[in-house]
Amino acid sequence: TLYDDDGERIFPDRQVNTVPVDMTHEERQFYRAVTDYVQNVYNRSEKLNEPAVGFAMALMQKRLVSSIGAIKATLSRRLGDLVDEQSSSTSLSEEASAYLDGEDLDEEDKERVEEELSALTVTESDAQLEEEIETLRDLVSLAEGISVDSKAQKVRRYIQQLLEEQPDEKLLLFTEYTDTLNYLLELVKDEPWADEILVIDGSVDKEERARIEEEFNHGQSRLLFATDAASEGIDLQHSCHIMVN
Missing domain, CATH: 3.40.50.300 (P-loop containing nucleotide triphosphate hydrolases)
Known part of the structure; x- marks a missing residue:
């Protein structure tokens, strides 16, 4: 507890309340589907030694928890990047590489880098990439079907x-x-x-x-x-x- 020169407390007590939220059936179904997708890609990144892709999946899981709007935007951008074949981890920007190494960035740079990282994937074949693209299309469709967050x-x-x-x-x-x-x-x-x-x-x-x-x-x-x-x-x-x- 901090006090000023007059002995008065500088900061008042804080009361922290956690508010429970009951998800709808559609939200639970979507949450499980995205989590399964994230886990599958993460496991593949571990197998093929692509830690940047694993980091991208951790970011995706955080966005899933944030809001339907955030994860839908991320999935849509990722889908577009994979379709455009802009998903190679060998062509990271200097900022993205620095961020992966633990460098602090301001908010604008951080969000831009996280968008870049969220496009990363690693596959063992063209067929596996096509399968991931179809999975992303399904996930975006599920997100669009959720009328209430x-x-x-x-x-x-x-x-x-x-x-x-x-x-x-x-x-x-x-x-x-x-x-x-x-x-x-x-x-x-x-x-x-x-x-x-x-x-x-x-x-x-x-x-x-x-x-x-x-x-x-x-x-x-x-x-x-x-x-x-x-x-x-x-x-x-x-x-x-x-x-x-």
């Missing part, structure tokens, strides 16, 4: 309830991926409070970040949706007491 809908309902019951509160929503951020923004675009949403992602420069911080802290906007770009250098603790992650 249960986790995203729970977030939407939570925000709605909060603003109705505690209209003076403000809320900060963090998400790791821009794809998930955009998916949530699309989901809530018709809500009466949608015009109160401020957004910070890796494309927002320092001057605009400062303006958004000022508006959120002292203006009428009660909602800030952000990626990791807002996790450092922004002080919101005096105006916002609720964070969804």
